Amino acid sequence: MTSPQPATAALQALVLATIEEMIPSDATAPNVQVDRSKAGFSSDFQTPAALQLAKVLRRSPRDIAADLAAKLTPRLGALAEAPDVSGPGFIGFRLSDDALQGYLEALSAAEHLGLEQAGGEHIVIDYSSPNVAKRMHVGHIRSTIIGDALARMGRALGYRVIADNHIGDWGTQFGQIIYAWDHWLDPAAYDSDPVGELQRIYIKFQTEAKEDASLMDAARAELAKLQAGDERNLALWKQFIAASRHVFDAVYDRLGVVFDVTNGESHYNDMLIPLVDKMHDEGRLIAIDGGALAVAFGDQDIERPKRMVVRKSDGAATYATTDLATVFYREQTWAPMRCIYVTDSRQKEHFQHVFSVVRDMDVTTDLQHVMFGIMSSPEGSLSTRAGNAIPLDELLDEATRRARASLEERLPADFDGDKDALAEMIGLGAVKYSDLSNNPASNIVFSWDKMLSFEGNTAPYLQYTSARTHSLLAKAAAAGLEPDGTTLKLADPLERDLLLHLMDFGPTVRAAFDQGKPNTLASWLYDVASKYHSWYAACPVLRSEDRELQISRLNLTRLAQRMLVRGLDLLGIGAPQRM
RNA sequence: GCGCCAGUAGCUCAGUAUGGAUAGAGCAGCGGCCUUCUAAGCCGCUGGUCGCAGGUUCGAUUCCUGCCUGGCGCACCA
Structure with missing residues (x-):
């Protein structure tokens, strides 16, 4: 449930109470909408309530609006001026300066800046999930960045998040990598770059297997040995995981991404066969040719029946079985109110199936699939197998390099901070923001220039705004001027507009989290920066004569500064004091 | 064959869940603004039959139906 900001909520309640007096007792009041007025109107908020009532009351909307506005006037008290009626019957409200001062004071005093606080309920967020023995590439960034932003927002809203x-x-x-290890490994290359070498031999296996199908059988044999607990294969497998996790951790450290647990697919191995047996006993499975077991789904298409194999004919479980076991494990371990899966949209149907199966089996956790579009290159799809994906660390290096070059041009001579750290903050911010500012659902075509742009609607623009506020406040402090958190004097429409926008921080984060759309927060932050800059250009602070x-x-x-810094932090982006 | 997602300005995208007034940004283009709190900035201009056709409604980019175009899914891969 998204709760509106305080002024909207107050107006909604007053309009609803007034409407209920105006309609017949057997009629139901329409949903009362109160929205921010668009630019160009003198009101701060408007409601189309009178238009919605026209049918119920069988009177003209203008007439109803005049009546409603008149009845509202005494009830508004000190909250707003007398409402106006315009257009076909919209009622506009303009908050009193006193009311705005009250909101400023409340927000300034609030440690949580208007973020409503939940009661510490657990929420599991499943994201990033790279494959062992492969380098992370640009395709992995979306799940990692979006999931991390959701985790940060969830914590800020008072949940106990398990990342x-x-x-x-x-x-x-x-099986394939072990086969490749035995045939093509370059030990020296493995010593210097284990994961790079594992990936190289994995890709070689893919290429060779296309020529010689018998390789697949050989790989399956190695896999069977691993699954049966063969000591050598088990040792190799553990070694691959250790090497990969070491490399993953370096990337996560750099990105500032932290996980609470890393329970990979193998973590659930012991739970799979018992789960299949249980499902079988409960009559949830059908046998298909060769002895495999599957869940069948309704609305069966004649040509291609939809089913989810949970046990292969050789007795082994599948990734689907693992996903089912994962739900049960998480429910038993944390009893979370919600579990959020951040994966690409190709897995939508798979998760629908998984969710429907476990719900049948009495799982009550709210299961949410936050899906995002596919990243491709201008030439086509990105994949490790095809070897055309840009490694993530190369992308981040280039981002930092470009930010560093930009800093060299722009920083004043007296800058005495850490330029490398600043370049990293700006470069990584740009990369993260270019992803987070898009609706997750849309597909992305990778572009260096787009991902590493520093102007317009980008992280550096937001960071720059924050740096300006620091600079201004520092200069003010040097002149003996400090914000007091209570004084409000509105001399320009732009300052009113800025404050009204800032009042939406809490509801914006709430909506972004609930909908799994960090771009909602990104867009709000961009508006903060944009409104702040317009205001900044028009409203002198230190040069003003009036104390x-x-x-x-x-x-x-x-x-504005506190919300920018906090909001950027919720997106996993740093805010420098100078840039 | 069945299903999912998308189609909004020259380009890249918001907005659509809960229908509301003249559909918003960025980039690109044109013109202004740094002896004045950081020009990664500000101000102005140019640019749109919101894929097409119907329907519901006082009102549709938003809801419904059909169609067109693009992407993806429907493995004993994950």
């Missing part, structure tokens, strides 16, 4: 990295550390590929106005403007600056 779980469900790494791909089991399955068919390991009350100076303090008021410092209050707006301070509040």
